[in-house]
Amino acid sequence: xxxxxxxxxxxxxxxxxxxxxxxxxxxxxxxxxxxxxxxxxxxxxxxxxxxxxxxxxxxxxxxxxxxxxxxxxxxxxxxxxxxxxxxxxxxxxxxxxxxxxxxxxxxxxxxxxxxxxxxxxxxxxxxxxxxxxxxxxxxxxxxxxxxxxxxxxxxxxxxxxxxxxxxxxxxxxxxxxxxxxx
Amino acid sequence: xxxxxxxxxxxxxxxxxxxxxxxxxxxxxxxxxxxxxxxxxxxxxxxxxxxxxxxxxxxxxxxxxxxxxxxxxxxxxxxxxxxxxxxxxxxxxxxxxxxxxxxxxxxxxxxxxxxxxxxxxxxxxxxxxxxxxxxxxxxxxxxxxxxxxxxxxxxxxxxxxxxxxxxxxxxxxxxxxxxxxx
DNA sequence: ACCTGAACACCGTTCAAGT
DNA sequence: ACCTGAACACCGTTCAAGT
Numbered sequence: 001x002x003x004x005x006x007x008x009x010x011x012x013x014x015x016x017x018x019x020x021x022x023x024x025x026x027x028x029x030x031x032x033x034x035x036x037x038x039x040x041x042x043x044x045x046x047x048x049x050x051x052x053x054x055x056x057x058x059x060x061x062x063x064x065x066x067x068x069x070x071x072x073x074x075x076x077x078x079x080x081x082x083x084x085x086x087x088x089x090x091x092x093x094x095x096x097x098x099x100x101x102x103x104x105x106x107x108x109x110x111x112x113x114x115x116x117x118x119x120x121x122x123x124x125x126x127x128x129x130x131x132x133x134x135x136x137x138x139x140x141x142x143x144x145x146x147x148x149x150x151x152x153x154x155x156x157x158x159x160x161x162x163x164x165x166x167x168x169x170x171x172x173x174x175x176x177x178x179x180x181x182x
Numbered sequence: 183x184x185x186x187x188x189x190x191x192x193x194x195x196x197x198x199x200x201x202x203x204x205x206x207x208x209x210x211x212x213x214x215x216x217x218x219x220x221x222x223x224x225x226x227x228x229x230x231x232x233x234x235x236x237x238x239x240x241x242x243x244x245x246x247x248x249x250x251x252x253x254x255x256x257x258x259x260x261x262x263x264x265x266x267x268x269x270x271x272x273x274x275x276x277x278x279x280x281x282x283x284x285x286x287x288x289x290x291x292x293x294x295x296x297x298x299x300x301x302x303x304x305x306x307x308x309x310x311x312x313x314x315x316x317x318x319x320x321x322x323x324x325x326x327x328x329x330x331x332x333x334x335x336x337x338x339x340x341x342x343x344x345x346x347x348x349x350x351x352x353x354x355x356x357x358x359x360x361x362x363x364x
Numbered sequence: 365a366c367c368t369g370a371a372c373a374c375c376g377t378t379c380a381a382g383t
Numbered sequence: 384a385c386c387t388g389a390a391c392a393c394c395g396t397t398c399a400a401g402t
């Protein structure tokens with residue numbers, strides 16, 4: 001209720017993405033689904049690009065970071081990794097969409113810096129903390145991109161296991177540079 | 183000399199990619215550059231997709247793996263990582279092109295398995311070796327994708343340093359699971 | 365505020381016909 | 384073997400005009 005027309009257009013676009021994939025996500029098709037002429041959409045979004053940006057914003061906002069004990073840097077890293085991957089897998093072509101149109105907003109930057117702070121609190125130098133966070137992010141994006149691009153459907157539990165195994169490798173590497181926990 | 187017409191079309195497409203980027207790489211623009219009608223290109227490639235696949239094939243073939251001492255598993259990993267990144271950075275939108283159209287051929291599979299063998303020889307179990315190789319690949323693709331997408335141009339030496347630092351983290355994690363060298 | 369109608373400058377692709 | 388000419392079914396975007 002009280003959904004603005006702009007919101008309805010966004011919702012319809014997300015539904016259409018699920019149905020036809022990003023390559024066939026077309027302004028004209030979207031207009032048809034809304035029962036409207038193509039040009040009418042430009043009253044709500046100034047360009048297709050702006051609409052795709054809004055879709056990406058909706059996708060990243062929909063992946064909430066779960067609560068993690070304050071001192072648990074590895075847990076924070078794992079939570080960030082899992083929620084990033086989950087957000088992409090939740091939508092058809094999610095990884096490609098993010099990779100092409102993601103422009104990190106203020107809250108993405110904030111969540112990045114929160115991880116860096118957690119690592120700093122665990123004893124990492126500033127640059128080491130940034131490198132570690134960037135590395136996990138690159139891994140998540142690279143892994144999920146390939147995972148979603150692959151047509152041959154490896155069973156989900158197996159993919160989860162492989163994702164976790166690679167992440168553990170990186171976390172072990174980070175842990176080796178940190179002072180031992182008390 | 184003795185370049186087939188097919189080859190000339192491919193070369194022109196690679197040049198055009200450099201000039202206009204993948205979003206404006208158009209069959210019609212390519213035809214214009216070759217002084218020919220758009221439909222004529224379909225005598226040489228059955229579809230735009232097939233042409234893009236050929237471009238990707240040319241890009242990955244042009245990144246030769248340098249020779250590395252047989253026992254140096256970390257060196258092998260580093261060489262694979264560097265040549266993968268280099269191949270993508272060598273072309274405008276290279277990472278996006280690879281991510282969207284790369285279908286690993288037999289020699290890509292062979293080079294993957296060579297790394298796995300090197301890790302096995304260093305004492306890794308089969309699955310651990312596969313996970314390690316996959317993890318490095320995911321990192322390389324994720325890092326380079328973001329690196330090339332970023333409009334704000336961080337200086338190249340700095341990007342190299344960051345790439346290396348993240349890779350070292352992963353390699354440290356892998357090393358921790360391996361038996362100590364003699 | 366929202367949409368229509370109609371256009372503009374493009375796309376990828378097919379195919380008979382020419383040389 | 385390679386290309387032309389011409390079409391087909393599409394694109395994203397703009398904009399006066401309608402309600």
